[in-house]
Amino acid sequence: MTKGMKQRIIEQAAPDLEKIEIALEHHLNPNVELVRQIASHLLFSGGKRLRPLLMVHSARLCGYNNDFEIEFSIIFEYLHAATLLHDDVVDEADIRRGKKAAHTKWSAPKVVLTGDFLMALSLDIAAKTREPDIISVIAKITRDMSQGEIDQLSKKGKLNLSEEEYRKIIERKTAVLIQGTCQSGAILAKAPKEKETALSQYGFHLGMAFQMADDLLDYTASAKELGKNPGADLREGKLTLPLIHSLSNASQKDKEWMQDAIAATLFNPDQFKKLKEKLYTYKGIEYTKDRARDHVKKAKACLNDFDDCQSKQLLCLIADYSIERKV
C-alpha cells in the first residue's frame, strides 16, 4: 500500500518535479565553483522535493494561474537546504540523506557560508514574488528555527523532557517551515485570509506528523531504509516522543534502566534492541503513531472547504504518505 501511495504521488507530480530539478540547478550555476559543489552535494542527494510540491499545489488550490509557481516553489527548498547545512554543523551529524554530511567533506566554516549563500538565493527569488508577506513568513521561519535549535542545544541530554517541550521543539524544527511553505503558496495566489489560514494550518499539522514519523523511523526502520544507523537521535542526546511517552509509563526499574542507557549515549546493538522492546512494551511507538495520525486527520480536515481538484487530492495523499513512508 505504501509503495502505491508513493508511486501515485510521483506519477501525479512527475512533470512538476522535473521542472523543479531544472530550476534548482539553474539558480546554482553562475556562482563560485566551490559554493556550487557544497550546495549540490546536499541539494542533489535524493531530497523528496516535498516543499516545492507543497507550495505549487497550495498556490494552485487557491486558483493561482500564472506560470511562476515552479520558479517560486524552490524558495523553500533552498531555505530548507540552508537550514540543513547549518544544522549539520550544529549537530555534528556525520550522515545526511545516506551520504556523508557536507561538513565531513568540507570545513565547517565553508558549510556555514554555503548555508548563508543558499539563504540568499532563497531570498532573491522570494523578492521576485513582490509579496512582502512571503518575506515575513521566511523571517518567521528563520527566527523560529534558529531559536529552536539553540533551545534544543540547551536541552541536549535532558532526561525529563515533557511531551509539551517535545512538541515545541518539532514545531520549530520542522512544522514552521512546512507551514510557511503552504501559506506562501496561498499568498502567491492572493487567496483570501481564511484560505491562507487553512493552508497554513494544513502545513503545520503535516509538519508535525512528518516529524513524528521521522522520529518513529529512527527506532523502527533498518539502517538500509534510513540511509544511516537507527538510534541517531538518542546518540545525539535528543529525546523524542516514543521514548518520552515510554518513560512516563515505565516501571521505576525500567525507567531507571532506560535513563541510564540514554545517559550512556553509547549503545551496542543488543542494548538498542532491548530499548526498542521497551518502547513497544510501554506503548511509546503506538502512542506516537496515534498522535501522528491525529495530525494527519487535522491536516486533511483543513482542506475541507476547498473544491475537489487534483491539487487537493495530492495534498491529501501527501498527508497520508507522511506517516506511512519507510524513509
Added chain:
Amino acid sequence: MTKGMKQRIIEQAAPDLEKIEIALEHHLNPNVELVRQIASHLLFSGGKRLRPLLMVHSARLCGYNNDFEIEFSIIFEYLHAATLLHDDVVDEADIRRGKKAAHTKWSAPKVVLTGDFLMALSLDIAAKTREPDIISVIAKITRDMSQGEIDQLSKKGKLNLSEEEYRKIIERKTAVLIQGTCQSGAILAKAPKEKETALSQYGFHLGMAFQMADDLLDYTASAKELGKNPGADLREGKLTLPLIHSLSNASQKDKEWMQDAIAATLFNPDQFKKLKEKLYTYKGIEYTKDRARDHVKKAKACLNDFDDCQSKQLLCLIADYSIERKV
C-alpha cells in the same frame, strides 16, 4: 582635526543615534534569553552605528518624510551583526571590538544560530518596508558576502595576491553592505533611479575607503587604539593592500624576506616592526592612503547633484572621517 570630525558627526547624529539604540534593543527583547545574550554581546559593544546613520540620511537626502526611517535603519545593523558573528566563527578571530569574540564565550554552533536569528530579525523589519527591492538588495549582499568569504578562505596565505583580487575581496567583504544600505535608503524614499544609483555608488566608494582605512590601521594603529593587537590580518594569512603594493615594489631580497615572514605567520614585535618599516620604504602605506582618498573623493562626487542640506553635509563628513579615523 580627526577628533573634531568625529565629534561633529556625533553631535549632528546624537538624537538619531539615541533612537537607533532603543530600536536595536527593542527588537531583541521578546526572544530566547540565550539568543538575546549572545546577540547583545556583539551588538552593544561599541559599534559606531555607521550603517543605520547612512540609511537614515540616504533616505532623508531623497526627501523621505515618514517616521519609520529609524526603525528601518536597523535592518542593516542586524544584518551586519549577523555577518560578523558568522565571520568570527569562520576566521576563528578571538577579539572583536576590543572584547572577546562571541564564539570564545559560547560554542560556535550557538554563535552561528544567533547569526541566523539576527538575519531573521533583519528580514522581518525589511519585510515591513513593503519594498521588495530592499529584499533583493539584502539577498545580493548576503550572496556576495558569503561567496566572498569562501573565496577568501581559499586564498588564505596566498603570497602573490594581486591588487585586483584584493579589491574584489574588500568589495564583497565591506563595500556591498554599505552600498546596499545607502541604496535602500533611496528605495525607501522612492527616489528616482538616478538618485538611487548615485547613493549606491556613494556607498560603494565609502565602503572601499572604509575597508582600506581598516587595513591600514591594522599596521599603523597601536594595540590600545585598535582594541586588539595590530597585525591580525597577517596572522590570519590575509594580505592587504599596504603589503601587496610593497611586495610588488620591493627588491628581490626584501621581497623574499617579507614572504618568509608572512609564511611563518608568527611574529615577534621586532619582526613586525621591521615589516612595518618595509611598508613605508616601499610606499605600501602611502599608496593605500592615496587609493582610499580616491574613493572618498569619488564618494563625495556622487552627492554633487543633491541639494545642499544637513544630510548631505553629514554624508560628506562621514566620507572624510572614514579615512581619518584612528579606530
